[in-house]
Amino acid sequence: MIITACGISVRRGSRLVLEGVDLVARPGELLGLLGPNGAGKTTLLRAMAHLQETASGAVLYDGAPAERLGRRALGRELAYLAQSGRIHWPMPVEHVVALGRLPHGTPPEVDAAAVARAMAAADIADFAGRASGSLSGGEKMRVLLARALAVEGRALLADEPVAALDPYHQLHVMDVLRRQARAGQTVVVVLHDLTLAARFCDRVALLRAGRVLACGTPAEVMTPERLEAAYGVRVEIGERHGERFILPWSRLPAP
């Protein structure tokens, strides 16, 4: 599914949190949204998931507005993984994952197979029967990722899915997201970790103050100058096994 944001602006009170943003997310591609706190990453991701009212502009799904698809059909095509991973009732894990099947209305055996695939992909098959109340933060995030995978749609939009995870599971979740993209899904992910973004994303969009500063491959976009301009930090960039790693090093003096 091609998701196109055309000149979208979002107003919160009197403040514009997004200002005329254009962005395209394509199938088979892992697109990273980067930027400092308050840059508008989450708002942009929500707008791309049709969860955010926009003041102007439009988001198109394969060229059509969401209204033409309908909310329910979009729910079958596009999975959204929210940042605040709360599970309000201590349901067994497999029931949480099965919530991803709600928009489909498919027979139970079809749903069960999709749930099993999603749990295997997120590597949580071994705690199917556990109560979600007993999960650690990292385990819960993977359960919620499996919930999003169980939708088996054509797009997956994830808001900071690795923020609460240890290094092992950060790499694991990024692997899962990349695999989904390679399998043909349109994957958009909000990230704070510059190295993960540089290594895993096919393209990144760097936001600051509600605008896209730059969009392109990580090598094009994530230059020391641009990162300084966006985050206000100096970075150290190195290379290992042909891949770049980027470390935030020191804060720039406030302008």
Next chain:
Amino acid sequence: MNDGAATGAALPQPLLMSLLSGLTLGLFALSLAIGYAPIHWNLAINDLLAGREGLDALVLVQLRLPRALLGLMVGASLGLTGAALQGLMRNPLADPGVVGVSGAAALGAVSAFYFGAAALFSLALPLGGLVGAGLATAVLLALARRGASTTALILAGVALNSLAGALTALALNLSPSPYATLEIVFWLMGSLADRSLQHVMLALPFILVGAALVLSTARGLDALTLGEETAESLGFSLPRLRLLAIAGTAAMVGASVAVSGTIGFVGLVVPHLLRPLVGHRPGRLLLVSALAGAALTLGADVLVRLIPSRPELKLGVVTALIGAPFFLLLLRRLGTETD
């Protein structure tokens, strides 16, 4: 698997449903069988079948049947709406009283007393209750339609409840005679005694329509387990979901309070008790809570008739007396589980 305490207790849905249906049916029969005026069942049933108006048939149809039917309807309403509101608000402490509809219904009925309409014709009381519930619902629906968040709706309910409580107190304060005051206070306690088939027919349509609305929210309530944003991304319209749940609750609770007064704790305790048995799934909780709410209310109403006290204990008093300490125990257990 390592947390069997929380999930292993879930019963298969058909088993749970048949157990609760059996229990409800049994208590319904018991409610018919118990009463102050003795009846001969053979005579009553023969008279009914022959279409004769014998005394036993009259006692059965005019006294016991309405009481048992109202116990069933009111209890099911309280259980079902309690489960739906807890799911909607993702809060195990929500209950039909929270949204302000029962308070407003009580105020409506009290107004009927106060202005003397209740003395003119007997249905003025429940009609007043329905009007009160309708007004509170209109306020809530207007808010829901304007896209108010669930928290805003709860707060609006709290405000409506306080206002209704204050106006009810005002009516008591200004009540012209101590007799009227006593009447109001007794009515507020909640009871199923001395109701007729007219009461049943008045409440039934509202309860049926309300139940249909509330039951249609099951899948949406499941989705809300992951928060409002995720539920929306799964294709559920939140304003529509709130509208269905609130309107359905208002119809059921408004009609229930209108015919029985306020009966507390059923809507709070029943979903709480059953939640582990349905694997904590809010959608699955709805129907079983309706059945268990009916069973609990019928059971409590049988109890008030068995306790040899005159005047008869009010049903609302008994449910609160049983419910409140029980709820405290539940909370204590909940507290130690999460520690």
